[in-house]
Amino acid sequence: MTLTIEVSGLQVRYGEAVALHDLSVRLPGGRIYGLLGRNGSGKTSLLSTLAGFRKPSAGAVVIDGQPVFENPQITRRVCLIQEGGGVGDDTDTVKDAVQVAQRLRPGWDAQYAATLIDLFELPLRKRIGELSRGQRSAFAATVGLASRAAVSMFDEAHLGMDASTRQAFQDELLRDFIARPRTIIISTHLVEEQSPLFERVLILREGRLLLHEDLDELRAQGVSLTGPAATVDDVVAGLTVLNQQQLGPTKSVMVYGALDDARRAAAEAAGLELGPVAVQDLFIHLTEPTGAAR
Amino acid sequence: MFDERSPIYRQIAEQIKTDVLRGVLGADEQIMSTNQYATYYRINPATAAKAFQQLVDEGMLYKRRGIGMFVSATAQQMLRAQRRERFFADVVQPMVAEAHAIGIPVVDIVEHIQQSAEAKGEAQ
Numbered sequence: 001m002t003l004t005i006e007v008s009g010l011q012v013r014y015g016e017a018v019a020l021h022d023l024s025v026r027l028p029g030g031r032i033y034g035l036l037g038r039n040g041s042g043k044t045s046l047l048s049t050l051a052g053f054r055k056p057s058a059g060a061v062v063i064d065g066q067p068v069f070e071n072p073q074i075t076r077r078v079c080l081i082q083e084g085g086g087v088g089d090d091t092d093t094v095k096d097a098v099q100v101a102q103r104l105r106p107g108w109d110a111q112y113a114a115t116l117i118d119l120f121e122l123p124l125r126k127r128i129g130e131l132s133r134g135q136r137s138a139f140a141a142t143v144g145l146a147s148r149a150a151v152s153m154f155d156e157a158h159l160g161m162d163a164s165t166r167q168a169f170q171d172e173l174l175r176d177f178i179a180r181p182r183t184i185i186i187s188t189h190l191v192e193e194q195s196p197l198f199e200r201v202l203i204l205r206e207g208r209l210l211l212h213e214d215l216d217e218l219r220a221q222g223v224s225l226t227g228p229a230a231t232v233d234d235v236v237a238g239l240t241v242l243n244q245q246q247l248g249p250t251k252s253v254m255v256y257g258a259l260d261d262a263r264r265a266a267a268e269a270a271g272l273e274l275g276p277v278a279v280q281d282l283f284i285h286l287t288e289p290t291g292a293a294r
Numbered sequence: 295m296f297d298e299r300s301p302i303y304r305q306i307a308e309q310i311k312t313d314v315l316r317g318v319l320g321a322d323e324q325i326m327s328t329n330q331y332a333t334y335y336r337i338n339p340a341t342a343a344k345a346f347q348q349l350v351d352e353g354m355l356y357k358r359r360g361i362g363m364f365v366s367a368t369a370q371q372m373l374r375a376q377r378r379e380r381f382f383a384d385v386v387q388p389m390v391a392e393a394h395a396i397g398i399p400v401v402d403i404v405e406h407i408q409q410s411a412e413a414k415g416e417a418q
Binding site: 031032170171172173177178187197198199215216219220 | 303
């Protein structure tokens, strides 16, 4: 069974500072979501509120029809792995921390945890505080996966992992998701590397939800047009231009919003080169600061 | 593995089509499941499912409930017809444009094509 998350009118404030403004979104269960945004855009505030670590300043976070905050029925089934590990006490050994996780997590799979500990080559007898940064992250990922929580969230949990450990983590995550579908939310800056895992993507900008859509839809929204500057300008007139670059007489423009047939035909007739835009580029330009936050 | 910029599901659909066209995947042959595709290519299973759906919509694949996806009997024929239609626009015209830009006369191209065809024993 998968759990649907419903967020309505969520506001998170830290004193005077507003981290999230009136955010509403519905996340049906059983999917992998990517949460993207620049630093300070509100990703961590959103995830910790979804996990029930933080009380909404206004609005509501409801999972499986129930408010999350101070609701152990729900929070037991939600697992948030935060950046830099943060799982277990520094003085506990890895083995102790595994036992704690087992007690706290109703869905805990001890055998799977042991498999992951082997995979990541984690030293069972070492104290958490003595682990390297990469080992801490790998251990946190182990807890996140073996918890098999109905809502599993990873807030830049890959930080500190080397490339091969990240790949092992991503492969495990995908394999385990396929075997046991659940809601997974991954916040990351590694857009190119991790986006193939996502079904849908949420982009935050300055504490607001900028978009929430299928990754493939987002990809299809970006088009680049290259050719003689005056011709390019003519064809893209009226479109949302994300970025433009000029090299001598040649101009390359990145637009957001799929081209309609007429415009595509015009571009082709004019001899412009049409191409796709990388998700990373779309992300960078869509999240450019509006100036409102400064 | 993928060109990050184009929807992955379209790239998978194209790969499957190429396999069908070349006969790597035969008529009524079962193709791997969405989960196998997802694991192999390290992509979300919904993305793989979208590729399959596109091919079902185009009549290239058919679904047998509870068993999986199969290559339709007419898939290869349809693909050949489609690629033939596009051949002059997609392959020949860009070549002629390139030849023009670098000053290769058309007769030289024709001669070269004829030589290649003779080498393959296809000339008239």
